[in-house]
Amino acid sequence: xxxxxxxxxxxxxxxxxxxxxxxxxxxxxxxxxxxxxxxxxxxxxxxxxxxxxxxxxxxxxxxxxxxxxxxxxxxxxxxxxxxxxxxxxxxxxxxxxxxxxxxxxxxxxxxxxxxxxxxxxxxxxxxxxxxxxxxxxxxxxxxxxxxxxxxxxxxxxxxxxxxxxxxxxxxxxxxxxxxxxxxxxxxxxxxxxxxxxxxxxxxxxxxxxxxxxxxxxxxxxxxxxxxxxxxxxxxxxxxxxxxxxxxxxxxxxxxxxxxxxxxxxxxxxxxxxxxxxxxxxxxxxxxxxxxxxxxxxxxxxxxxxxxxxxxxxxxxxxxxxxxxxxxxxxxxxxxxxxxxxxxxxxxxxxxxxxxx
Amino acid sequence: xxxxxxxxxxxxxxxxxxxxxxxxxxxxxxxxxxxxxxxxxxxxxxxxxxxxxxxxxxxxxxxxxxxxxxxxxxxxxxxxxxxxxxxxxxxxxxxxxxxxxxxxxxxxxxxxxxxxxxxxxxxxxxxxxxxxxxxxxxxxxxxxxxxxxxxxxxxxxxxxxxxxxxxxxxxxxxxxxxxxxxxxxxxxxxxxxxxxxxxxxxxxxxxxxxxxxxxxxxxxxxxxxxxxxxxxxxxxxxxxxxxxxxxxxxxxxxxxxxxxxxxxxxxxxxxxxxxxxxxxxxxxxxxxxxxxxxxxxxxxxxxxxxxxxxxxxxxx
Numbered sequence: 001x002x003x004x005x006x007x008x009x010x011x012x013x014x015x016x017x018x019x020x021x022x023x024x025x026x027x028x029x030x031x032x033x034x035x036x037x038x039x040x041x042x043x044x045x046x047x048x049x050x051x052x053x054x055x056x057x058x059x060x061x062x063x064x065x066x067x068x069x070x071x072x073x074x075x076x077x078x079x080x081x082x083x084x085x086x087x088x089x090x091x092x093x094x095x096x097x098x099x100x101x102x103x104x105x106x107x108x109x110x111x112x113x114x115x116x117x118x119x120x121x122x123x124x125x126x127x128x129x130x131x132x133x134x135x136x137x138x139x140x141x142x143x144x145x146x147x148x149x150x151x152x153x154x155x156x157x158x159x160x161x162x163x164x165x166x167x168x169x170x171x172x173x174x175x176x177x178x179x180x181x182x183x184x185x186x187x188x189x190x191x192x193x194x195x196x197x198x199x200x201x202x203x204x205x206x207x208x209x210x211x212x213x214x215x216x217x218x219x220x221x222x223x224x225x226x227x228x229x230x231x232x233x234x235x236x237x238x239x240x241x242x243x244x245x246x247x248x249x250x251x252x253x254x255x256x257x258x259x260x261x262x263x264x265x266x267x268x269x270x271x272x273x274x275x276x277x278x279x280x281x282x283x284x285x286x287x288x289x290x291x292x293x294x295x296x297x298x299x300x301x302x303x304x305x306x307x308x309x310x311x312x313x314x315x316x317x318x319x320x321x322x323x324x325x326x327x328x329x330x331x332x333x334x335x336x337x338x339x340x341x342x343x344x345x346x347x348x349x350x351x352x353x354x355x356x
Numbered sequence: 357x358x359x360x361x362x363x364x365x366x367x368x369x370x371x372x373x374x375x376x377x378x379x380x381x382x383x384x385x386x387x388x389x390x391x392x393x394x395x396x397x398x399x400x401x402x403x404x405x406x407x408x409x410x411x412x413x414x415x416x417x418x419x420x421x422x423x424x425x426x427x428x429x430x431x432x433x434x435x436x437x438x439x440x441x442x443x444x445x446x447x448x449x450x451x452x453x454x455x456x457x458x459x460x461x462x463x464x465x466x467x468x469x470x471x472x473x474x475x476x477x478x479x480x481x482x483x484x485x486x487x488x489x490x491x492x493x494x495x496x497x498x499x500x501x502x503x504x505x506x507x508x509x510x511x512x513x514x515x516x517x518x519x520x521x522x523x524x525x526x527x528x529x530x531x532x533x534x535x536x537x538x539x540x541x542x543x544x545x546x547x548x549x550x551x552x553x554x555x556x557x558x559x560x561x562x563x564x565x566x567x568x569x570x571x572x573x574x575x576x577x578x579x580x581x582x583x584x585x586x587x588x589x590x591x592x593x594x595x596x597x598x599x600x601x602x603x604x605x606x607x608x609x610x611x612x613x614x615x616x617x618x619x620x621x622x623x624x625x626x627x628x629x630x631x632x633x634x635x636x637x638x639x640x641x642x643x644x645x646x647x648x649x650x651x652x653x654x655x656x657x658x659x660x661x662x663x664x665x666x667x668x669x670x671x672x
Contacts, residue, residue, distance in 0.1 A: 005668055006667060035465075035468060038469075089456065139650065143653040145646070145649045145650055146598070146649070148399065149594050149645070149646075150646055152588070152591040152594075153588065153595065153642040153645050153646055156587075156588045156642045157639050157642050157643060160636075160639045160642075161635070161639070164635035167633075167635075290457075323472055323475070324471075325467040325468040325471055328463075328464030328467065328468070329464045329468050332457060332460035332461035335453070335457040335460060339447075339450070340443075343448070
């Protein structure tokens with residue numbers, strides 16, 4: 001048995017912190033090549049196809065960026081929550097809550113000029129996502145019910161609620177039996193920002209929110225409070241940080257970001273609500289946040305990178321005959337590699353004598 | 357009409373279904389109990405169950421016999437348990453994030469290899485699953501026989517494993533070590549026992565039980581593997597652990613209670629389906645899991661060292 005001890009590093013160099021996510025991705029890609037080899041094709045050719053599929057043309061780049069849009073938002077949701085050690089694994093459900101809000105308000109109930117309608121839809125989507133989390137915060141605070149489990153379970157409840165609404169009262173009669181919601185009215189649809197592609201205004205919004213969250217967290221008092229609560233809630237409480245209020249704000253911000261991911265998909269990409277609106281964007285957001293080391297600006301880069309894996313894997317699987325699930329394998333391995341790199345950043349390995 | 361809702365309880369089919377639905381939850385909850393008792397939260401459960409379901413089924417599909425299928429599933433679970441333990445026990449990484457990472461990894465590896473081996477199957481192929489083993493004499497008792505003694509060997513294994521894990525935790529020195537690793541690891545180390553090793557073995561053991569729970573679905577309850585067939589059972593098991601106060605015997609009770617409600621829900625759906633949309637019945641298990649945790653919250657006492665990595669030679 002190898003015997004070692006982890007010792008806290010005294011100097012946590014900035015250079016190491018910046019290099020480590022790249023190193024983690026590199027190692028993850030090498031480990032993933034083993035799975036490509038299992039499929040009996042060349043990893044180098046596969047990665048080339050993957051890269052061409054995600055960045056190789058104007059349309060590919062637009063696809064990657066439009067896929068990145070909800071992932072940046074759910075990535076922000078995870079990073080805000082995880083900073084406070086509030087384990088919100090419910091971004092998937094909050095995303096659908098946001099999409100429900102868009103369908104409720106945006107398909108004819110409210111009609112406003114475009115420049116008010118679009119911010120209004122983002123607002124109601126964010127509120128829906130945030131409000132979904134609040135009862136769970138109360139359960140955690142007053143009944144000590146673990147938020148990991150409640151947020152995970154809520155995901156399933158919300159998806160079933162969407163299924164009910166789409167097959168029942170909210171079903172679009174024009175959709176010929178296919179369960180989908182009514183179309184968002186023209187004023188609410190997020191306009192295309194690159195002609196002849198699916199890239200829409202939502203992408204700009206996601207970048208805007210990443211910057212906004214970064215400013216809030218690094219310049220505002222609440223940023224300090226979030227870190228304090230995440231580091232040690234009881235110490236934070238003793239030093240006068242209002243812990244419950246902070247967690248409430250974290251929940252509203254985190255759920256709000258995830259809710260807006262539902263807005264960009266409903267009002268931007270599709271134009272209406274469907275049951276397959278999100279192929280797991282909520283869970284992918286956790287990977288995005290981890291790769292960014294929870295930094296809001298890093299989330300932009302890691303969101304685009306992980307989106308490119310998904311978009312590229314689709315193209316690669318068509319030409320190389322490798323199952324598209326390779327993308328999920330790569331993303332999962334990336335999460336695990338990032339975890340190792342975080343440990344290496346923080347600790348030194350000291351190997352001990354065998355006969356201790 | 358109201359009477360019909362009561363009559364469900366008087367059908368042997370309802371009780372037999374309860375036992376069938378409980379089995380994967382029993383395995384998974386026992387697995388999580390062992391992990392958490394040693395101080396490690398294992399959120400890899402959902403993915404490990406999914407992979408176990410795939411691997412067990414695939415082994416049989418490719419020619420292994422059913423018992424080898426269970427064994428191979430358990431071995432796969434153990435492997436991912438080892439991975440979880442290296443991260444959380446030896447490196448002290450966040451148990452939450454590692455667990456989610458393991459779930460993503462295990463389920464994607466399962467889906468990837470399923471598609472690799474069976475690239476173009478649209479309707480999932482089937483295996484011959486475990487067949488009913490009617491216990492002599494007992495199975496002929498009216499009502500009780502059909503409810504309790506006409507199940508597959510895999511089902512009996514689930515109940516047997518409750519006894520084994522109960523015995524392991526409460527009557528063996530290793531069980532004591534597991535509990536101490538989760539309550540007071542310093543004291544365990546003072547006894548000269550390797551805390552990290554105890555936790556690692558616990559996570560490996562627990563994870564293989566989770567994989568067996570997944571395999572039950574594809575090898576006993578059904579005969580094929582579907583994507584997303586675990587459908588939150590792992591997360592429900594995590595709620596059941598809390599409801600069961602980390603005790604194997606209560607885990608059995610919780611799983612049975614829960615399965616009973618689920619079996620009832622399916623039957624009530626047939627009676628009330630015309631008035632209440634089926635999605636609300638399907639929500640019930642998830643909703644009840646949250647309710648169960650609220651009910652249990654008054655007496656909830658987490659293992660003291662849960663989530664806290666143990667570092668050798670460090671004072672806490």
